[in-house]
Amino acid sequence: MQTGVLTPRKVDNQIVRVVPLRDRASYLTSFEKSSPAGFFRSLPPKTGEYARLLKSKQVLERQRAAGGWGAPVPAASLKPGAQGAAVVALRNRLMAMGYLDRSNGQSYDATMQKAVQLFQIHSGLEPDGVAGEGTMKELNRSIDERLRAVVVAMERERWFNMERGERHILVNITDFTAKIVDHDQVTFETRSVVGANKEGQQTPEFSDVMEFMVINPTWNVPRSITVKEYLPMLQRNPNAVGHLRITDARGNVVNRSAINFASYNERNFPFDMKQPPSDGNALGLVKFMFPNQYNIYLHDTPAKNLFSHEVRAYSHGCIRLGQPFDFAYALLAKQTKDPVGFFKARLATKLENSVMLEKPVPVHLIYRTAFTDAKGGLHFRRDIYGRDAKIWQALENAGVALGGERG
Structure with missing residues (x-):
């Protein structure tokens, strides 16, 4: 009831959220100090979202x-x-x-x-x-399908039974949005593009802390993209992807004509690829970093046309923002009187520039096909990666059943 029935990663290996499990001895102590009814009432999450989902479930x-x-x-x-x-x-x-x-x-x-x-x-x-x-x-x-989505959302809320942060960033993958939340109120919202529904490209679910932003970023091409996508292109045409630089282990630029691309494969390709700062950089003109083992971050993009699409699952896993500059201004407003001028001055240099956040901001990447708004309205989204279907199946296997017999 407090942290869920299931172990998230056992259901789907992209749900890498760390569940805030409590010490088992603490349950015994709490039970001894309370009535049985009071003890069980204390277990579920105390968030407004959980209470609204419970009410929606009952309806x-x-x-x-x-x-x-x-x-x-x-x-x-x-x-x-x-x-x-x-x-x-x-x-x-x-x-x-x-x-x-x-x-x-x-x-x-x-x-x-x-x-x-x-x-x-x-x-x-x-x-x-x-x-x-x-x-x-x-x-x-069907109403059964919607009810299952709400039950799954409640299980997910139990996994997320932790302090979110007075100010935090909330990315609901299925909603294709990124929000800044201050004291439980959304103070900024922008459309987002998330990972494509392909193996190795889905956006994972986890929480971390944003520490800094990089203005005019260099794109260090991930190894997986380098060897799975670009190496085959270079083997067909050494001049392919000419906007990218090829570098050796020391970071020195290597002339393409000196490389026999046909002699390498995914395992032994010894070079890295980078894209220097520019308007056409794959990361756009700013990225927002919460260092993590999954190499996921939020960033700008030159592909603005994708934000007009209803379903926006196109990236390799990172979160692209529709209004990255405004997002930056909202973050910087906490530490400078002129966030727009501060940002634009560094942007104008066209040089890579890291800006630390004076107060790091928690980031939560969540996946909800059912959620509520502050007024209690119930919203649904598509199960774009099929994760909630897996969770319901696992819950059902654990003995969970829909309530409310059909008339």
């Missing part, structure tokens, strides 16, 4: 017992102005889910469009009010 269980949300909408998509049986089914489902007040409307009118928009906002979809294919797929998910 869903009652709805499930009453028969759920009814039949799925029998249409691939619907647009405003449409009429017919599918529109009536859409109306009924939106009412059952709480997005639309009771209505006898027979057409996809402005009121229904607003209800669809609200559903889209709560589902991480483009809020255009059109029940397109993606929206319809999310609308037709």
Whole structure:
């Protein structure tokens, strides 16, 4: 109840979060000093998020017992102005889910469009009010599936039963956002791009502490990218990826013409690759460092077009930020009266420049397909890596079952 049923890494090796386990002897001491009921009430997390998830779970269980949300909408998509049986089914489902007040409307009118928009906002979809294919797929998910997501989110919150920091950075991988949170209030938010759903590229889940930012960064190409992606290209064409420098173990630049790329493979390639600071640098013009064994950090990117996509899983694992400069200003505002001028002055040098944070900031990379907002609204996101499906299966194997018998 306090730190979860499961061991995260045994479920998925990319859930590398360290669970704040308590000393077993402390449980016995607490039990002796309290009533049984009081002891068990003290175990669950005391976060607002856990309390709101518990309340949402209870609501869903009652709805499930009453028969759920009814039949799925029998249409691939619907647009405003449409009429017919599918529109009536859409109306009924939106009412059952709480997005639309009771209505006898027979057409996809402005009121229904607003209800669809609200559903889209709560589902991480483009809020255009059109029940397109993606929206319809999310609308037709069963109450059982949504209830499972909430149960999994509660297990995840138990794993995360720790001090977050008065100021901290929260990256919800499935929500494709990065937020700065001060005293439980979101004070800055930007879109993000996360790791692609490919082996070796998914963004892991863990917490660490941001210590500094690097303005005009050099990109030290990770070994995996160097040998798996760039070496084959160089073997076909030695002049490929010409924007990258090839260096030896001492950091000296090596002339490509002096290298027989065909004589090397993934295991014995002795060189490194770097991209010097520039507007076209893969890390953009700033990166934010919380040194960790997974080589994950937050950074700018020249590929701005990706932030307009609804699903933004494209990186090799690091978190790309849609508004990196504003993110930097928000961090620097705690230690300088002119964060914009401070940042721009160092940017203008075009030289690599590290700036330490006077007060390091905790960073939490989480993965929630169900979460709440401060007003208690329940939000859902796609299980982009399939991790929550694995967690539910493991919970089910451990004896966890959905509550609320169907009517």
